[in-house]
Amino acid sequence: MRPALWPCPWDEGSRRGPVLLPGTVFLPAATAPHALLPPGLYILAIAFALEVSVGKTNTVMALNGSDILLPCTFTTCIGFQDLIFTWYFNSTELIYHGKIKSKTSEPILVGRNPRVEFVGSTTGKDNNISIVLKDVELSDAGRYTCHVLNPKEKKAHNATIFLTVVHKLEETDNTVTLIIVGVVGGLIGLLILFMLVKRVVLFIIKKIQDGKKECLVSSSGNDNTENGLAGSKAEQKAPPKA
Known part of the structure; x- marks a missing residue:
C-alpha cells in the first residue's frame, strides 16, 4: 500500500467540512461571479469557463510492471495565475501536487508520489499537466482524477480517467x-x-x-x-x- 502524500480534499468521516487546498477561494452567494453578471454574460461565461480533459477516452490499460501515461489538459478563457493542479488516486490519495505561476512559467512541484513523474508543459500551445505512473502494479488499477483550480477565474474543475492493469495483454482472436x-x-x-x-x-x-x-x-x-x-x-x- 503506497502512503498518501496528503489527505483527500474532503474528509468523509468528519463533520468539519472539506479540507481546503492552499489557494482555494470561496465567495459568498451574493458576491459570486454570476450574481454580478447580466444573464446573457453569465451564460457566455459558463460557455468559456475552465475545462479539464483526459482525452477522447477515459479508460486506459497497462501491463503489470510497465509505465503508463495518464493524460490531462486544461483550457481557460481568461488565462491563469497561481494555478493549482493535483492528481488523486481513487479520490483519497494525492499522488501529485503542482503549481503554475503563469503561462510563461513551467509547473513547480509541490509534492508527489515517488513513482509519479510529471511529463507535461504549460508554456506551449496546450496546457498539458499529464503524468506517468511508473512500474504499474495490479493494485494501481482504479480511478485517477486530475483536478485544476484557477484562482483568476475562481473556478475549479476536474476530469477522471480509469486505469485497468493486466498480467499480460490479451491476444485478439482475428x-x-x-x-x-x-x-x-x-x-x-x-x-x-x-x-x-x-x-x-x-x-x-x-x-x-x-x-x-x-x-x-x-x-x-x-x-x-x-x-x-x-x-x-x-x-x-x-x-x-x-
Missing part, C-alpha cells in the same frame, strides 16, 4: 475478421472474373456479328455483279428487229 475478409475478397474476385468473362463474350459476339455483316455485304455485291453481267449478255444476244 478468426472472424479473417473469415469476413476472405469472403469479401472472394466475392470481389468473382465479380471481377464475371466482368472479364462478360467483356470477352461480348467481344466474341461482336466479332461474329461483324463477320456475318461482311459476308452479307460481299454476297450482295456478288449477286448484283452477276445480275449485271447476265443482263448485258442478254442485251447483246437479242436479235435486231426487222
